[in-house]
Amino acid sequence: MTEKEALRQLDETAEQALLEALEFVREEGSNKLLLKSIHLLAITENKQVQKKCIKLLEDLKEDASAQVLAETLDQQEYASIHPMLLSACWKNGRDFSDYLSVFIHHFVDQPFETAFDAFTVIEQQPLSPNQASEALLELKEQQHAISQEKEALSSQLAKLLKSRIH
Numbered sequence: 143m144t145e146k147e148a149l150r151q152l153d154e155t156a157e158q159a160l161l162e163a164l165e166f167v168r169e170e171g172s173n174k175l176l177l178k179s180i181h182l183l184a185i186t187e188n189k190q191v192q193k194k195c196i197k198l199l200e201d202l203k204e205d206a207s208a209q210v211l212a213e214t215l216d217q218q219e220y221a222s223i224h225p226m227l228l229s230a231c232w233k234n235g236r237d238f239s240d241y242l243s244v245f246i247h248h249f250v251d252q253p254f255e256t257a258f259d260a261f262t263v264i265e266q267q268p269l270s271p272n273q274a275s276e277a278l279l280e281l282k283e284q285q286h287a288i289s290q291e292k293e294a295l296s297s298q299l300a301k302l303l304k305s306r307i308h
Contacts, residue, residue, distance in 0.1 A: 145172060152178045157188055164194045168201065173210045176202075180214050184223045199230035205237045212241035215248065224248065228259035232266060239267040242277040249299065250284040254291050261299055274306035 143151075143166045151163035152175070160182065167175045176198075183195035199211070208231075214220050215227055228248060231238060238245065242264060249260040264277065281300060288296045 145170070145175060148175055149178060152182055157190060160186075160188070160191045161194055164191070164198055168198050173206060176207055176210050177214070180210070180220065180223070180227070183226065184220050196226055196230060199227065200233040202230075202234040202236055207234075208236040208238050208241065211236070212238060212244045215241075215244050224252070225256045225259070228252075228256055228263065232259055232262040235266065237268065238263055239269055239273055242267070242269075242273060243280055246277055246280045246284065249281075249292075249296075250287050254289075254295070257292055258295065261295060264299065265302060269303075269306045271307045274303045278303040278307070 143162070148163045148166040148170075151159045152167075154160055154163070164179060164182075167179050179195055179198055183192060183199075186192060186195075202211075211227060211231055215224055215231075220227070228245075231245075245260045245263050249257045249264070252260065267273075269277070278300060281296065281303065285296070
């Protein structure tokens, strides 16, 4: 299968064609195919296809894919799958340190369970002191918007970021 064929198959409705295309994305995928797979996850109701998309995102091996995921997390169009994307981000272990503000935003704005996934992504990052300092400042600026149920977790996040500054 070629990338062009995979792109075409990702527009199919037949389950087998979609699963084959997703397997190609998993093995040979480009960021263009990754974005198309994320879009598929957002629109499909097929449980097998959803599972395959999520597994693909959880198993990403290329750090370049971090940009696609972070940008997708910034798009309201994909709000319905943001929790799944955040979970995949911490499971795939890619370097999202250049996109900390996206994860701080989700930490502040999302319900506790999803915020915990954002926390986990931040915790895993190899942060420079400057990145940690900027993230801490952003967290402090958003403190007023953090729900009471996340206050303890917010304190832990602030402590974590402070420890990465020194």
